Amino acid sequence: MSYRKSVAKYVLAAALVGGVTLFLWFLRDELTLANFALVYLLSILVSAIYQGTGPSLVAAVISFLCFNFFLVKPLYTFVVADPHELLDLVIYFAVAILTGQLAAQVRRQADNARQRAYEQDILYKLSSTFNQLTDRESVYQALKSILKMDLLAQDVDILPGKIETSSSAQNELYLLLHTEHDIYGTLRVTFDQAPTASLIRLITASSAQASAALERIELNERARKAHSYQEADRLKTALLHSVSHDLRTPITIIKTSASNLLELHAKLTEAERMEISRTIENEADHLNKMVGNLLDISRLKAGALKINDAWNDLEEVVGDVAARTWQLTHRERIKMHFPDRMPLVRFDYGLMLQALSNLVENSLRYEPADSKIEIIGSFQEGEARVSIINHGPDLLPEERELIWEPFYRGREGNIGLGMAIARGIIEAHKGRLWVEDTIGGGVTFIFSLPVVEDIDLDQDPHCR
Amino acid sequence: MIRILIVDDELAIRKMLQTGLKAAGYQVLAAANGTEALQMAAQYTPNLIILDVTLGSPPDGLEVCKNLREWSKVPIIMLSVREDEKIKIDALHAGADDYVTKPFSMGELEARIQAVLRRSAVEPSTSSTAEIRVGALLIDLVNRRVFVEGEEVHLTPKEYELLRLLATHPGKVMTHRALLGQVWGAEYSEMDHYVRVFINQIRKKLREDPARNIRYILNEPGIGYRFIDTE
Numbered sequence: 299m300s301y302r303k304s305v306a307k308y309v310l311a312a313a314l315v316g317g318v319t320l321f322l323w324f325l326r327d328e329l330t331l332a333n334f335a336l337v338y339l340l341s342i343l344v345s346a347i348y349q350g351t352g353p354s355l356v357a358a359v360i361s362f363l364c365f366n367f368f369l370v371k372p373l374y375t376f377v378v379a380d381p382h383e384l385l386d387l388v389i390y391f392a393v394a395i396l397t398g399q400l401a402a403q404v405r406r407q408a409d410n411a412r413q414r415a416y417e418q419d420i421l422y423k424l425s426s427t428f429n430q431l432t433d434r435e436s437v438y439q440a441l442k443s444i445l446k447m448d449l450l451a452q453d454v455d456i457l458p459g460k461i462e463t464s465s466s467a468q469n470e471l472y473l474l475l476h477t478e479h480d481i482y483g484t485l486r487v488t489f490d491q492a493p494t495a496s497l498i499r500l501i502t503a504s505s506a507q508a509s510a511a512l513e514r515i516e517l518n519e520r521a522r523k524a525h526s527y528q529e530a531d532r533l534k535t536a537l538l539h540s541v542s543h544d545l546r547t548p549i550t551i552i553k554t555s556a557s558n559l560l561e562l563h564a565k566l567t568e569a570e571r572m573e574i575s576r577t578i579e580n581e582a583d584h585l586n587k588m589v590g591n592l593l594d595i596s597r598l599k600a601g602a603l604k605i606n607d608a609w610n611d612l613e614e615v616v617g618d619v620a621a622r623t624w625q626l627t628h629r630e631r632i633k634m635h636f637p638d639r640m641p642l643v644r645f646d647y648g649l650m651l652q653a654l655s656n657l658v659e660n661s662l663r664y665e666p667a668d669s670k671i672e673i674i675g676s677f678q679e680g681e682a683r684v685s686i687i688n689h690g691p692d693l694l695p696e697e698r699e700l701i702w703e704p705f706y707r708g709r710e711g712n713i714g715l716g717m718a719i720a721r722g723i724i725e726a727h728k729g730r731l732w733v734e735d736t737i738g739g740g741v742t743f744i745f746s747l748p749v750v751e752d753i754d755l756d757q758d759p760h761c762r
Numbered sequence: 763m764i765r766i767l768i769v770d771d772e773l774a775i776r777k778m779l780q781t782g783l784k785a786a787g788y789q790v791l792a793a794a795n796g797t798e799a800l801q802m803a804a805q806y807t808p809n810l811i812i813l814d815v816t817l818g819s820p821p822d823g824l825e826v827c828k829n830l831r832e833w834s835k836v837p838i839i840m841l842s843v844r845e846d847e848k849i850k851i852d853a854l855h856a857g858a859d860d861y862v863t864k865p866f867s868m869g870e871l872e873a874r875i876q877a878v879l880r881r882s883a884v885e886p887s888t889s890s891t892a893e894i895r896v897g898a899l900l901i902d903l904v905n906r907r908v909f910v911e912g913e914e915v916h917l918t919p920k921e922y923e924l925l926r927l928l929a930t931h932p933g934k935v936m937t938h939r940a941l942l943g944q945v946w947g948a949e950y951s952e953m954d955h956y957v958r959v960f961i962n963q964i965r966k967k968l969r970e971d972p973a974r975n976i977r978y979i980l981n982e983p984g985i986g987y988r989f990i991d992t993e
């Protein structure tokens with residue numbers, strides 16, 4: 299409380315007594331001594347309630363003097379003629395002081411209760427605000443906003459690390475944001491005047507709540523990281539197993555074939571040499587594909603896949619896969635149905651080609667030799683879909699989730715990365731990939747990609 | 763005799779290419795880094811350069827390609843790995859004629875070498891082909907008419923322009939940006955989706971059927987398109 303403000307309270311208390319004295323002095327012939335005393339007491343109560351202990355004490359003293367000087371005969375002296383009146387005066391003085399103090403105390407208690415309720419409010423607000431926050435920056439923002447808006451701080455700063463301050467400014471406060479385990483920075487709060495004890499309590503509580511929130515956020519982050527490390531660890535084991543086992547097979551075949559060529563060259567027929575060379579080439583292709591898959595799954599799982607997305611046409615990718623399939627098998631194994639105006643979608647062409655190839659390859663593996671898989675494109679509000687339908691055996695219920703696991707080897711016993719890569723790629727494009735039963739038997743893979751906006755080139759004058 | 767310069771920092775790959783290309787009847791030179799490559803290109807004026815994108819030490823393949831194009835029109839085929847799409851596009855824009863993705867077979871590389879040499883021998887602007895025939899497709903360049911299985915197909919002017927551009931450069935990779943620049947103008951070079959939509963429309967009109975391998979326009983994933991090369 300400022301000095302000027304408290305002086306004003308005393309002046310006001312004195313003025314009130316002065317006013318009352320003037321009023322009583324005008325009516326001095328109509329009123330009795332008891333009337334005077336009661337009116338004065340009333341004014342003492344008023345200043346006790348509104349101005350507090352000190353001013354009410356001053357008011358009591360002044361009123362006693364004025365009472366004596368202006369109202370008790372003989373007037374305008376401090377001499378009291380009647381001993382009864384002297385007694386009355388003394389009793390009045392005692393009562394005035396006593397009631398003044400009592401009233402002021404009641405007032406103080408009411409004030410304290412109000413202050414505590416206010417503090418409770420702020421504290422409640424603090425804990426409910428901080429509990430919802432999930433990142434550091436928003437904790438800092440919330441702390442700043444509470445200090446400024448609710449606690450009327452002039453300026454709030456959060457400085458990194460622990461700051462040793464030599465500042466002795468009364469209106470500036472430095473608080474360390476810390477918990478048992480960690481230090482999160484130093485809070486500097488400036489007010490336009492020195493903060494009261496209650497305000498300091500609130501600021502301390504705020505900074506403690508903020509520190510607790512920061513600690514909670516950090517622990518959550520650590521738990522998340524630990525989880526992904528665990529996941530990475532599991533993958534690493536599977537990767538190592540795959541490298542040591544799956545990659546060795548083609549390497550062994552290549553090595554043996556090459557040394558056969560070298561050492562047995564003269565004894566081999568031309569046809570045998572051709573056969574061995576072809577084996578080397580096939581196994582090298584196989585090896586190359588596996589290395590590509592292993593790299594892809596590692597990148598996908600590490601979140602390190604770079605997506606060069608652009609406006610693309612799903613029908614084009616499906617067509618590409620269909621043509622590649624023909625080049626491998628020299629047979630028509632795929633039937634495509636696409637609507638006339640399939641919307642363009644943003645994706646990375648190379649990655650989508652790979653995801654789709656994996657799904658098609660898997661589907662073809664189970665498709666009866668005399669029939670075709672179907673690939674159907676469709677679109678609806680907000681998404682474009684592609685369904686890859688085969689007519690082979692049904693998926694076992696327990697396989698529905700397992701097929702997406704890296705290194706899950708299905709009935710065919712290949713390296714088991716194709717499905718995991720397909721799903722990883724599609725999910726990296728914010729799409730979904732799932733499996734359904736084909737009506738009449740078989741497996742249908744469906745994936746959907748979000749359609750952000752429909753580009754309508756009919757409206758574009760450059761496209762005629 | 764056709765002289766080919768091989769630039770690769772891997773000794774084993776240089777050796778393998780040398781053996782293969784010599785057997786195919788080319789005269790072969792080899793450089794292990796970019797600086798050596800530029801010197802040899804100036805000194806021996808090869809007819810074609812096979813240039814690895816990653817050379818281990820600076821200057822890398824892309825820089826060598828840019829440097830070569832400042833003073834030479836020698837055909838360049840880049841060697842790259844699958845993930846290098848961005849570098850491939852940059853190399854094509856910097857003037858490389860084609861690229862081959864590692865690992866490749868000798869046959870694949872030789873086919874590319876021949877196609878690139880053929881294209882560089884006959885400049886499209888000076889050639890006087892009146893029509894292009896591929897499978898069931900006939901493009902009458904004189905009258906700007908297109909037929910599939912003898913039936914006329916109606917293309918819009920932009921569709922025709924795009925098809926003509928691709929078809930007159932058979933086997934040549936054309937990036938999205940290059941196609942946009944030549945059909946729509948350089949200021950449209952970011953409008954990839956134009957090309958997508960137009961290629962799709964052209965393919966439907968030409969009755970491509972990829973599942974039966976009836977295709978005229980081939981995709982180069984992440985890079986662009988090339989018209990089928992039947993020779």
